[in-house]
Amino acid sequence: MDRAEKTALVEQLNATFKETAVVVVTRNLGLTVADVTDLRGKMRAVDADYKVAKNRLAKIALEGTQYAPIADMLVGPTALATSADPVAAAKAAHDFAKGNDKLEIVGGAMGDVVLSADEVKQLASLPSLDELRAKIVGLVVAPATKIAQIAAAPAGQLARVFGAYAAKEDA
Known part of the structure; x- marks a missing residue:
């Protein structure tokens, strides 16, 4: 060299x-x-x-x-x-x-x-920088996901009740 x-x-x-x-x-x-x-x-x-x-x-x-x-x-x-x-x-x-x-x-x-x-x-x-970023994104997204699930739950329950009545009438 x-x-x-x-x-x-x-x-x-x-x-x-x-x-x-x-x-x-x-x-x-x-x-x-x-x-x-x-x-x-x-x-x-x-x-x-x-x-x-x-x-x-x-x-x-x-x-x-x-x-x-x-x-x-x-x-x-x-x-x-x-x-x-x-x-x-x-x-x-x-x-x-x-x-x-x-x-x-x-x-x-x-x-x-x-x-x-x-x-x-x-x-x-x-944890690496990318792992920390992923954890932060997960923490930020988790509340929004929970809110969406809670908001959709009554409609889903109502749909299941109507489905049960429809199945009962068909039988």
Whole structure:
């Protein structure tokens, strides 16, 4: 990798750190190419990104961003999972790590708050932004549905009574 490629990578990482809501630092303890490809696919499915970068270049990219404190976590074979949804990257990394002991969650950050590995796991247990939106829509729609059912109930009862009288007369 020549100097121009390194500069482009640092600029790209820096832009990612400025746009993202969460960064999860993972340690690769012998993942195969197939494992990493599978992990990247799972990250893409939740609109997250998984990037392996040289620690020195990642530390340079962290400078001047709110994620600068996580530079101490970049030791050994690490990779960075990022997403705009504060829960998505943590959840995808945690779910993959549960099924594969070769991926270790080192820690991360959400904004300027540094997270330990346990805190990232707790973050992964929270519902995602889409799940929260679905719950809110369900709560908003539920009263309207109940009102519609209550309003339709007397008419339905009346129709059943007329139907019973009609059936009785036919018999």
